[in-house]
Amino acid sequence: MSVSELRLRVTAESAVIVVVLAVVAATLGGARVGLGVLAGGALAIASFWRLAGDAASVSLATAASGRWLIASALRFGGLAAATAVLLVLDWAHPVALVFGLTILPCDLVAQGLRLARVQREG
Numbered sequence: 001m002s003v004s005e006l007r008l009r010v011t012a013e014s015a016v017i018v019v020v021l022a023v024v025a026a027t028l029g030g031a032r033v034g035l036g037v038l039a040g041g042a043l044a045i046a047s048f049w050r051l052a053g054d055a056a057s058v059s060l061a062t063a064a065s066g067r068w069l070i071a072s073a074l075r076f077g078g079l080a081a082a083t084a085v086l087l088v089l090d091w092a093h094p095v096a097l098v099f100g101l102t103i104l105p106c107d108l109v110a111q112g113l114r115l116a117r118v119q120r121e122g
Contacts, residue, residue: 001115007052010111011045014104018042021103025096036092040100043082048104050075 001009018041026034054071086092 003052003056006111006115007049010104010108011049013111014041014045014048014107017103017107018045018100022100025099029093029096032091033093033096036086036094036096037100039082039086039092040097041103042100043079044101044104047075047079048108 018038022034022038022041025037050071054068054075058068083097086097087094
């Protein structure tokens with residue numbers, strides 16, 4: 001499996017999980033909780049896409065040596081700003097937002113473990 005295939009698979013699976021959990025959270029906890037899960041998941045997916053793109057460009061040696069550092073700082077700054085806006089305006093429940101942010105990393109680890117098992121068996 002190539003890097004782009006892994007990125008697409010993790011993104012698609014994470015998006016489905018985020019939407020399902022956001023609907024369940026909104027049903028059980030209200031709109032603010034559902035929006036927190038949805039916003040956290042969307043932020044994680046967007047950050048992952050940016051990170052994967054930066055990693056691909058660095059691995060192909062198409063980026064300048066320090067460009068990835070600036071891109072990472074901008075990515076984290078954008079993530080922090082979006083999270084701050086959601087929390088300051090009280091649009092999202094803080095715990096639900098953090099829960100949404102953790103869905104993609106968990107899926108990425110699960111995909112990595114699955115690929116390692118397939119390679120070991122194959």
